Amino acid sequence: MESVGETVFIPARTGRRVRRQIIDRVLVLALTALAFASVATVLGIIGFIILKGLPAISLSFLTSPPREGMSAGGIYPMIRGSVLLMLGTLVLVLPLGVLGGVFLAEYAGRSTLSRLLHASIASLAGTPSVIFGLFGLAVFVLMMNMGVSLLAGCLTLALFTLPAVVFTTENAIRSVPESFIEAGLALGLSRWQLMWKVVLPNALPGILTGIVLSTGRAAGEAPPILLTAGIYYATGDLPRGWDILKQPVANLPYHLAEGYRQGGVIPEAIVWGTCLTLMLFVLLINMWAIIVRTRVRRKQAW
């Protein structure tokens, strides 16, 4: 080409160009400032909690039970209780939520029933957690005679996380590429085989992430377990066998709430230490979600 060396002539609308550049700069600056402000807020909160909580945390704080009427010692039973609550919730919500999501994605279609189900699950998802707590108290604790117990707490938390799990499962299933479904159909797989062998494995990363993230959120919620599963006085001992389900359990959010309610019985350092532990606990769960997702994704990367 001959025009390689030529300078390209741009009509000199200099005034407008300068104004555009200024607006551009100002906008970028403003957006950067806002981004920093939001990050700074989060970091500020985390930093504050670390600053306040770190002095209390030690290996013995995490591994020993409280002593002297809760005014000293560690928070081991609370950590254990939170883990038990999470595991129980996971076991309960997993089949229910995943099956619900599968039903909505594959079987409900576009019927009125499906719309009704969507609307009710969406409003369930928007319900404040304290209402789940009251519902759990009324139905599981009182009506079904479970008493304040691990089982009642897990059931309440399972209900609380159910909508999120149903929706993430449904979305994960809906986002499975049509080409995979067609491939399965063309092979003559039955609907069940198609779901089990093709659709669910493909949707697995999304489903797992949804489940772990929503259990992570549930792990930090105090209201649902306040009235259904929590107990103030905790020891290092656990009942044996299935009896464990019938007993209330101490746990992190409950301990935190009580820490303030009891006004001064639990020393401030312990409360902040619990606060930091809870934060790390939730963080750990979420990190696990990310690890699981990337692992599964890598295994089936396309």
Added chain:
Amino acid sequence: MVETAFPLANEQVVVSAHDLSVFYGETQALKSVTLPIARNRVTALIGPSGCGKSSFLRSLNRLNDRIPGFRLQGRVRILDIDPYGSRVDMIELRRRVGMVFQKPTPLPMSIYDNVAIGARSHYGLRGRRLDEVVEQALRQAALWDEVKDILRRPALQLSGGQQQRLCIARMLAVDPEVILMDEPCSALDPVSTFRIEELMVELAKERTVIVVTHNMQQAARVSHYTAFFMYGELIEYGASKEFFLSPKMQATEDYISGRFG
């Protein structure tokens, strides 16, 4: 079983469409197409994009059912099955009529399981017998030598050309009598394309192959019969040799000489 098949003088007809129309909502994708297809031959369906050739193909194994607004008129027979009859067994239909897609679609499981899944589910094969079927299918698809040592690896790690041959092996493991191919080479490099073309000819020795393609050289190379579609209508149908050397219709000639499409 079939109306006097115009170009198929000495052939056994295995698939036949009679006055077949396909609609998606308001749009009509196929306009009363009548097309008999010969047993154990390669039949190529060609035509510009949106001409209805894929719609025709996907109507044969009822893969169009999932598309909202899909409607079909006319008669279809494939093997001895009426795919749109009230008593059709879809699983049986798709066992006997296999399909390969444009985009390779290995399932997110191992190479072995990809090939085994159909044979396992249709014939309940296990263990040694299943191994044999998998090996045979992979050999037939000219993939065995490349994957025999990595059968447990995820199928998605294979290259595009290998993935497509894996999909062919997966289909062969089910042992279909009719094979539908929807532009099986359009996402592949020339070498892979060549191997799959060879395969089509090989397969047609004991199976019926119907292939949709945009590649006219491919149609000329591999097919015994060619059908040309345009705007949802069947324009011309005949033995590929005559079809490409001396087309009868002006539109066909324009299309195969590259004047449009």
